[in-house]
Amino acid sequence: MRGAVLYAPGDVRVEERPDPVIVEPTDAIIRLSATCVCGSDLWPYRGVEKLDGAAPMGHEYVGVVEEVGGQVTTIRPGQFVVGSFWASDNTCEICRAGYQSGCVHRVLMGSIGTQSELARIPLADGTLVATPGMPDADLVPSLLAASDVLGTGWFGAVAAAAGPGKTVVVVGDGAVGLCGILAAGQLGAERVIAMSRHAPRQELARRFGATDIVTERGDEGVARIKELTGGLGAHSVIEAVGTQESMTQAIRSTRPGGHVGFVGVSHDVALQGDELFFSLVHLHGGPAPVRQYLPELIGLICDRKIDPGQVFDLTLPLDQAAEGYRAMDERRAIKALLLP
Ligand SMILES: [Zn+2]
Numbered sequence: 001m002r003g004a005v006l007y008a009p010g011d012v013r014v015e016e017r018p019d020p021v022i023v024e025p026t027d028a029i030i031r032l033s034a035t036c037v038c039g040s041d042l043w044p045y046r047g048v049e050k051l052d053g054a055a056p057m058g059h060e061y062v063g064v065v066e067e068v069g070g071q072v073t074t075i076r077p078g079q080f081v082v083g084s085f086w087a088s089d090n091t092c093e094i095c096r097a098g099y100q101s102g103c104v105h106r107v108l109m110g111s112i113g114t115q116s117e118l119a120r121i122p123l124a125d126g127t128l129v130a131t132p133g134m135p136d137a138d139l140v141p142s143l144l145a146a147s148d149v150l151g152t153g154w155f156g157a158v159a160a161a162a163g164p165g166k167t168v169v170v171v172g173d174g175a176v177g178l179c180g181i182l183a184a185g186q187l188g189a190e191r192v193i194a195m196s197r198h199a200p201r202q203e204l205a206r207r208f209g210a211t212d213i214v215t216e217r218g219d220e221g222v223a224r225i226k227e228l229t230g231g232l233g234a235h236s237v238i239e240a241v242g243t244q245e246s247m248t249q250a251i252r253s254t255r256p257g258g259h260v261g262f263v264g265v266s267h268d269v270a271l272q273g274d275e276l277f278f279s280l281v282h283l284h285g286g287p288a289p290v291r292q293y294l295p296e297l298i299g300l301i302c303d304r305k306i307d308p309g310q311v312f313d314l315t316l317p318l319d320q321a322a323e324g325y326r327a328m329d330e331r332r333a334i335k336a337l338l339l340p
Contacts, residue, residue: 002340003116004057004321009047012057012322020112020120025071028124030063030081034144035115036312037324037336039174040265045325048267056113057321059085060147062140063119065128072124080135081128082143082298083121084151084290085109090126100126100291115321117340129294132302139301141309141337145179146297149335150308151290152263153179153240154297157187159261159284160236164188169225170210171250172240172264173201175311175335178208180238180263182308185209186300189236193228195221195249201334204310218245225253233258239285240264247271256280263288312337 003017020029035058043049065079075081088095088103095103107122121127135143142150153176162168162184170180173196184192185208194205197215205213216224226233233255239246242264250260251271262285276283300306314333316324324336 001117002318003113004318005113006044006051006055006057008051009045012045012325014319014321017056017116020118022067022069023120024122025069026123026125027069028065028072028075028121028128029067029118030061030121031066031118032061032063032114032116032340033080034062034140035318035338035340036060036144037115037321037328037338038148039176039328041325042329043265043267045329056116057110058113058115059108059110060144061109061114061119062144062147066118068124075124075128075130079130081130082146082294083109083127083129084294085148086287086291087122087127088291089123090291095126098292099289101287101289115318115338117318127291129291129298131298135302139309141312142301142307143298144337145175145308145311146290146294146301148290149175149311150179150182150297151293152176152288153181153238154183154293155288155290156180156238156240156261156263156285157183157236159259159263160238161259161282162187162189162236162238165190166235167191167193167229168236168238169193169195169234169250169253170238170240171195171246171253173198173205174240176263177238177240178204178311178334179308180240181205181210182208182306184236184238186306193225193234198331200313204334207310218249221249222252229255235259236261238263242266242269244269251276251279251281254279254281258282259284261285311335315339
């Protein structure tokens with residue numbers, strides 16, 4: 001099969017890789033209908049995250065089940081399925097509490113690599129959710145978004161306690177931040193303030209339900225949020241970048257008693273204990289338990305209530321994955337969809 005492999009920073013190649021086979025009786029093999037490049041793939045692509053030899057890439061996926069192992073009972077060949085970037089059993093105590101990304105048996109899909117024609121999905125019964133029948137082709141990008149960016153933005157909004165009567169600030173205008181805006185609206189937020197200085201992303205933010213746009217950053221950005229919230233700060237802030245600047249901005253934009261949902265993959269972020277102490281904010285975040293939200297998100301997508309697939313503003317054949325990485329790295333594209 002064809003699959004993307006990162007050899008060195010800036011060097012992604014699509015090449016022949018061995019076809020996946022059933023390894024554990026709980027595995028499934030899927031044929032991907034679509035896959036994509038994640039903002040988090042840019043960390044190793046930019047050399048910020050160290051590479052330990054050539055690495056298969058990709059952790060977002062939707063597709064049709066080809067084969068299942070002998071112990072798989074609910075997932076069947078021929079089903080169209082969506083799964084998260086963590087494979088999880090969905091039965092352990094952590095999963096049952098809704099934290100499948102912390103499953104005691106979890107497997108990181110990025111270690112398998114789903115920017116490919118086929119992929120092995122561990123713990124298929126727990127990991128995969130089948131759609132009701134074969135989805136219309138125009139729904140596939142939105143279902144793919146559910147696999148990571150929508151589920152992650154959703155968790156960010158839930159962790160930030162977005163809801164009726166709340167003012168929600170979203171720090172970060174990448175695909176996750178944009179999906180966080182959409183989620184905040186769906187959860188009933190009264191006002192959603194997007195922090196973005198990029199015109200096409202501001203426009204998508206508005207389409208996803210942002211009521212205000214703030215272009216300032218850092219201390220000026222915080223001051224602007226205070227100005228818009230009667231000097232108090234927001235009730236809920238979604239942090240969707242993962243840098244020191246964005247995390248600081250998120251905490252300082254939150255009112256005492258408010259919630260920060262941090263879902264940007266954290267890189268070299270250090271929090272000042274005394275500032276945290278006196279901020280009186282709730283902090284919750286981490287790798288999103290996307291699996292928890294998949295049934296609900298698939299329902300909203302299949303009923304055409306939400307259209308998160310709009311985050312894909314570039315579609316390429318899988319063989320041109322390298323251009324997808326370049327376009328996202330240079331911020332020419334929000335998110336690149338790859339067709340195997
Ligand atoms: Zn589990």
